[in-house]
Amino acid sequence: GAVVSQHPSRVICKSGTSVKIECRSLDFQATTMFWYRQFPKQSLMLMATSNEGSKATYEQGVEKDKFLINHASLTLSTLTVTSAHPEDSSFYICSAQVSYEQYFGPGTRLTVT
């Protein structure tokens, strides 16, 4: 089956620094990947749609200058949280779409101190 990996699985950073999260499709190519944010005990909130070779499409209310998305290849999308603050602490999940299905990564727990 289609496997999506994320790295790192956990990261702790200081306020004001930037953090990069990688999302890779391991055994397939994905022209479209998605980035979600999940708060404790809540559902997934779509942040942006990442398209290979073009700019990401951000959902309303998501700051594109704060959450930089790069989809440079058909197997890799990255999310960079710039100038992170404690309120950015969350669980970030990526997914890759193949036809009508989405395959999810295991998630990245970001803690900003």
Added chain:
Amino acid sequence: AQSVTQPDIHITVSEGASLELRCNYSYGATPYLFWYVQSPGQGLQLLLKYFSGDTLVQGIKGFEAEFKRSQSSFNLRKPSVHWSDAAEYFCAVYNYGQNFVFGPGTRLSVLP
């Protein structure tokens, strides 16, 4: 806009008992329907999906779901719950050209 509701925020069942998790969607046409399970601190795992055809679909881990067009529902069932089924369950819908929409989730607790 399409939406997905899961009326039960939290359900507790005894191990070995049957389970039904409810999911309703609002959309004019029949979307593609999914159930995912999420263990704490993990990503989402696909349990089953419905695209067309037989309205009763079988998934992994002994789960099944039934699509009822008249009720706009896609309820998840399992005849005998195991302690390892304790997790968060999300129903999702997808229409071509649009984004996936997830329900709020139902947390399942299993009593020994």
